[in-house]
Amino acid sequence: MSRLLHLLVGFLAVAVVGGLLGWGAWGLCHQRDEARQARQAQTPLPPPITTETPISQPEPASPLRGVRILLDPGHSGGLVGATRQVPDGRGGFKDCNNSGTASNAGFPEHTFNWEVATRLKALLEDEGASVDLTRADDVSMGPCVDERGKMASGYDAAVSIHANGTPNPAVKGYFALVSSPALTPAQGEPSQTLARHLLTGLGYAGFSPSTAVAGQISYRADLAGLNFAECPTVMMELGEMRNGEEAALMQTPEGQQRYAEALADGLRRWASER
Numbered sequence: 253m254s255r256l257l258h259l260l261v262g263f264l265a266v267a268v269v270g271g272l273l274g275w276g277a278w279g280l281c282h283q284r285d286e287a288r289q290a291r292q293a294q295t296p297l298p299p300p301i302t303t304e305t306p307i308s309q310p311e312p313a314s315p316l317r318g319v320r321i322l323l324d325p326g327h328s329g330g331l332v333g334a335t336r337q338v339p340d341g342r343g344g345f346k347d348c349n350n351s352g353t354a355s356n357a358g359f360p361e362h363t364f365n366w367e368v369a370t371r372l373k374a375l376l377e378d379e380g381a382s383v384d385l386t387r388a389d390d391v392s393m394g395p396c397v398d399e400r401g402k403m404a405s406g407y408d409a410a411v412s413i414h415a416n417g418t419p420n421p422a423v424k425g426y427f428a429l430v431s432s433p434a435l436t437p438a439q440g441e442p443s444q445t446l447a448r449h450l451l452t453g454l455g456y457a458g459f460s461p462s463t464a465v466a467g468q469i470s471y472r473a474d475l476a477g478l479n480f481a482e483c484p485t486v487m488m489e490l491g492e493m494r495n496g497e498e499a500a501l502m503q504t505p506e507g508q509q510r511y512a513e514a515l516a517d518g519l520r521r522w523a524s525e526r
C-alpha cells in the first residue's frame with residue numbers, strides 16, 4: 253500500500269514539475285515571439301514597387317478663368333465708307349474709322365493691332381477667359397468707332413490695342429488712354445485701375461514707358477471707342493511706330509508675341525485684384 257502511495261506521489265511530482273517546465277518553456281517561447289515581432293515592427297518596410305506615374309500637383313487656377321474680355325484690334329484693314337460721320341459720344345462727330353498710323357517702312361498699325369489682339373486672345377483663352385474681338389479680320393472695314401465703344405458692355409474688361417505715330421522719331425514708349433470726364437461709372441476708377449495693371453504688365457516685360465505722356469495715362473474726351481463704354485475700358489498705345497527701335501519689334505512675330513504676353517500679364521494682375 254505504501255508502495256502504491258509512493259508511486260502516486262512520484263507521479264504527481266513528475267506531473268507538477270513537468271507542467272511547470274512546460275509552462276516555463278512556453279513562456280520563454282512566447283517571450284521570444286514577442287521580441288521577434290518587436291524587431292520586425294522596428295525594421296523599416298521596403299518601399300512599395302509601383303509602375304504608376306507620380307501624382308503631379310495641379311496648376312493653381314488662373315485668375316482669368318471665367319473672365320469676359322473684349323479686345324479691339326484698333327482701326328481697319330478695309331476703308332470702304334471710312335469717312336462716314338458717326339457720333340463721338342459727347343455730342344460731336346468723327347470719321348467711322350481709319351487705318352491708323354504706320355512705321356517708316358510702311359508696316360500698318362491696323363496689322364500690328366490685329367496680330368497682337370489675336371495672339372492675346374489665344375493666351376487669355378488658354379487660361380479660361382472668354383474673349384471676343386470687335387472685328388473679324390484684317391482686310392474688311394469692321395465696325396465704326398462708336399459701334400466698337402457700344403460693344404464694350406457686358407464684359408468684365410475691354411482693351412483697345414493701338415500703336416502711336418508721333419512724327420518725332422526720338423519719342424518712344426507705351427501709354428494708356430481713358431475716357432475723361434467719365435460718362436459712365438465704369439469709365440472712372442475701374443478703367444483707370446485696369447489701365448494701371450496693363451501699364452505694369454508692359455513695364456515688367458521690359459518695354460519703355462512713354463517719354464511724352466506724364467504718368468503714362470492720357471485722359472481724353474474725344475474718343476468714341478471709350479465714350480460709349482459701359483464696362484472698364486482702356487485704349488493702349490503699345491509704342492511709337494516712327495521710333496526705329498520699337499517699329500522693328502512691332503514688325504516681327506516675336507515682338508508681337510512679346511506685346512501680347514505683356515498685356516496678358518497685365519490682365520492677369522488686374523483679374524487677381526478685382
Ligand SMILES: [Zn+2]
Pocket residue numbers: 326327352353361414415416
Ligand atoms: Zn491707333
